[in-house]
Amino acid sequence: MPGSVVACYTGPAGTNGVGSCASGTQTCRHDGFGYGPCTGEVTPARERCATPEDESCDGEPRCAQPPPWARGFGGPGIDEGWAIASDAYGNYYVSGSFEGTVDFGTGPLTSAGRSDIFFLKLDAAGSVLWSHRFGTQDNEHGGALTVDENGNVLLTGTYRVLPDQPGLDLNGCHLPAVNDYYTAFFVTQFDPDGNPIWCNGPYPSSDTRSVEQIAVDAHGDMYVVYLQWESAYLLKIDAASKSTLWVEGLPGYYVGGARLALDSTGNPVAVVTEGSSITDLFPSQFVVSKYAPTGDLLWLQHYQSSSDPWMGGGVTAHAVAINAEDEIFVTGDTDGSIDFGSGVLPAGSVLVKLDAAGEPMFSRSVRFGDRIALAPSGDIIIGGVGLAQLDASGTELWSVNFDAHAQDISWSPNGAVGVVGRAAGPVDFGTGPIAYGGGYADAYVATFNPPRSGDGTIALTGAVERATDFGDGPVPYAAGADAFVATMTP
Template sequence: MKNLFRILSIILLLCMHSSVFSQFTFENYYGGIDYEEGSAVAETDDGGFIVVGYTESFGAGGSDFFVVRTAADGDTVWTKTYGGTSSDVAKDIVKLDGGHYMIGGFTSSFGLDEPDIYLIEIDYDGNALWSKTIGTEENEQLNKIRKTSDGGFIICGITEKLSHYKYYIVKTNSSGDTLWTRAYDYGIAEWIEQTDDGGYILVVYPYEPFGVTRYDFQLVKLDSDGETAWSKFYGAADPVHEISFAVQQATDGGYLLAGRVDGYGAGGSDFLILKTDADGDSLWSKTFGGGEDERAFTLINTSDGGYLIGGYTATFGGGYFDFYLVKTDENGDSLWTRTYGGEWQEMVFDVKETSDGGFAAVGYTLSYGAGDYDAYLVRTNHDGVVTAISQPETSFGERPELLQNYPNPFNSSTVISWQSPKAGWQTLIIYDMLGKEVATLVDEYRTAGRHMVKFNADGLASGMYCCKFLADDRTSTINMVIGK
């Protein structure tokens, strides 16, 4: 009887420990007084996370790779920056064996004249083991990096040829040495995955330098040597716009694409997912969203056979934009949707399933943090629920400041943000490049804090515009680009 009691006690303790660990959820931010963004996240062996992105608050100057390792509860273990005096931006992270990580991005500090792809391998303590630049005298930028079955890496992004973007794929060995590169048609390679046959699948943001850009989902299948097997487009006729940002191979050998659609759905723009068979033939599509804007930037397969899509929503939640996660089954039917964030602006760029079946989402926040935008990490349980929320007081700096609008460039509308440490009369005016006033968005008394306004550009021609902000005898400006 005593032995049975001991066994039952041990089982109970193990179950309690497992339950407590699986319920570790939080929201947390990381950054300084300037701009930080989280681009990607990887779980560590101890249940913590490594977040990568870029910082303008710390480092050698300009922007630098920003890498934060956290404990399982989201508290910072260490923070590292990598880069030079110019612009260095981390876009993705891959977990390797032995507690190492590969970080991919692009650099203007090192390499040749224009931005080059930049790879850094780090150990568990954030020590850089080696770094490589990949590129030409033109502009090369990385969007995603994946580990391949041979131990090397596959990279997707862009290369600039004669001032126009072409989608660009690079294959390397495990040390980052280039094995081959391919430049394809005009466009931006947003996402890549290795497929079961040893080839690759990618989604492309189409780009037409000599005419009207085609706004459709584009799916491209490559063989193991990077040669194009097929390329297919999916979309309705203009003025409907579909843009894909993520893709995964499904368990049946087909593919699921995620992005946004403008022109049908609930209104504004909506999450759009599209399922194909193994040959790229469309099977079904689904939209998610409300009357305002929703855009999906990331997608993963989940262990239950379904999918998780992440991006932002302007319809639901408590702010202008909020983290927006949609969990579906294998048929694309919604199981749950969740929003996270404060009263201003949050946006998701990467999601991962955690070892206990929960989820981690990373991006940026304007609602919380030490200054401007900060990297923002949300860790949920398997139902997308967060039970511990960090909502620190926010500093607004010492002077009024106009922040960069998002999105930029934009088609029909964008959100302009600013902050002021004290109340007073505040004015926000839009000018064209000839100095002609085209819109006054704000001209009134405003309280101290952060403010946002949506700018509708319907009726304005494509091109560069200037936004001027006046408050407390200070003036600041940003440039915005309308592309139609």
């Protein structure tokens, strides 16, 4: 009958009503001959690991977790990975720098000058989907990167193009030459296929040592922490114009490093390691500071060593992360002279937790203190010359060591942890030695599957000598000692 409405579904059989999939409706045409298009239906889509929904409508809302893998990329020069970030599907984006000719998996790339930027995308299983090179006759270095809520990638880097030379080409997006012979940094947004959406630079006009971290707030405004000479700065970039809204010098002199995280309302929190004013070399204190989106300082906390800097005393802050409750986690190292709020800790790596107002909640001695990432479950991954997984209270659950430094780590929504850095040989990250080019250092990317995934599920493996029930019925049992794999949710 004309105008009558019936249910419809054009997806694969067996998927209607499973997960996110649902039927739609179609209306009989006014002449009574057939029905119009099916509207309002939801058919299977690619699974988004970052959501609890089952978009693929296969009955399993979580993404499959591929086995761990490791890749080495290098040649005769110095090659290093600088930053890594995962998207909602479990893919990884990696930035870094390389010299000479290196094949990152999609064909050889050759630097135009001494050092060029590389920018890669790898799928969850470690296959390189595409690779890009950016560089001039001078030196360029890949910097921090992040993935925004739309799945686009914000890449930073430093470049130094003399005024009488062409600027820097970023896969079709052109940056002008840098004035006054200084090194500056840029910010570029790429789509998931590696095509530039926009690029802007130089920021600023003075000499930039490195871009340490970039973060994006809910409005699309960008915050960048970078090092310039002996100081660290926090810069905010407008989402619409891509121009600088404000720049604040972070507390500290003779700065050795700085990192950044945003809380739930877009307030940036920065950590800075300050060198000793006596020696200009050894770290003597670190500062944690919180700012409003306007750039106004809200609070700061100093943690200073009482040891003699000439004797190697000092403390450092290497990384910062913020959980859903706006509690702040800082990793670093101590010389054994400081009380972070839970008593003086012995020399070594530390984890310090502060509340949203900067007051101490707890501090722990930990295995590594260079990098940190948080899972949605509240678990913590820390990195250095290995990785360790901690629960929300700082208790270690799992760890692994390897013969390389973790420059950056990223927790993927599928529960894996991606690591990037540089290796001085054919390091074995647990899946066999990586390819090694034989130069001073090679870039590497590796993944690990901690026993507890990002959503809190615990994976177990071992052997049983009977038909053991792990909660969903006895496992099949043949004889002797049988291997098993089981998952549990606390």
